[in-house]
Amino acid sequence: MSSITTITGMFTKKAVIAWALIAGLLLAVALLPKASATENSVVGLEASKSVVAIDPASESSFLGESFTTIAGAIFSKDLALVSLASIEVELARTPYGAKKVAKDILYNEYGFKHVQYACLEKLWTEESNWRYKAHNKRSGAHGIAQALPANKMDVVSTDWRTNPVTQIRWGLRYISIRYETPCKALAKHKRSNWY
Template identity: 35%
Template sequence: MSVSVIRRIAAPKKALTAVALVAASAGIAMTAAPAHAATTSSAAQAQAIAHKMIPDAAQYNAFANIVKHESNWNVSATNASSGAYGLVQALPGSKMASAGSDWKTNAATQIKWGLDYMNSRYGSPAAAWNFWQANNWY
């Protein structure tokens, strides 16, 4: 193998190593996420998804109040003492797998599960919010 071929192979590796070192020193993790993993990176995105899934304003507001108190719209919120997980603090979080295999990272999956839970247990998000106000949990 010629020296010029080795240099062409080594140069990109050196560049990638330099980028990784700069990223690490800046506290940025360089990881690859699976292409199929749908994630929600902000509270605003999760709220927009919930608005689409819950068109009734009163029901959306009730749902939003619960989520604000439970997780502050953080898809990966975890309760350190109980292990409850996600926007709606499912306990255990793996219950949300019934709504989709991407339950750990997908706001739409967590919202769907939360709505189903609120509707089946309380009749509606508004009724769940009423219960939450009286008990500080739902």
């Protein structure tokens, strides 16, 4: 009996279906861009050079909960990242949540402190009241940061119409490139009513 037949004989129909589902989710996670849209990751098959025998009696191993297998560890890590990104997007759909997400990004990724966040809060409150669906019918500006034209946000991700985190990341990127800090952007806004 070949080793492949031995290994496949160990799996029940339920296990094969579970692993097919896991493989499909891993493929989807590997191919879809992250919610932050700042990077794409490529999952290589080189990590899985050996066959790992799994005890079919253990249900948790079929659901990717076991860190003793390569597939289980990869699946759990990617699932956690997707879950965190989804939570961040859902949180940012409210003005309160958008402020929290922007503050976290501003502090952790841009290294700014409270003074800069206070300026950002004033600026985007005046621009959109932190609403990701905000749209200026006169100018066509859209989103939390009021991008004009709105499709400028494609540089971060194409989901800017529905993803408030994309809008926040684009707005912070724009401010950083054009004005260096949120306080300088706010000063410009006070002088000319746009930034």
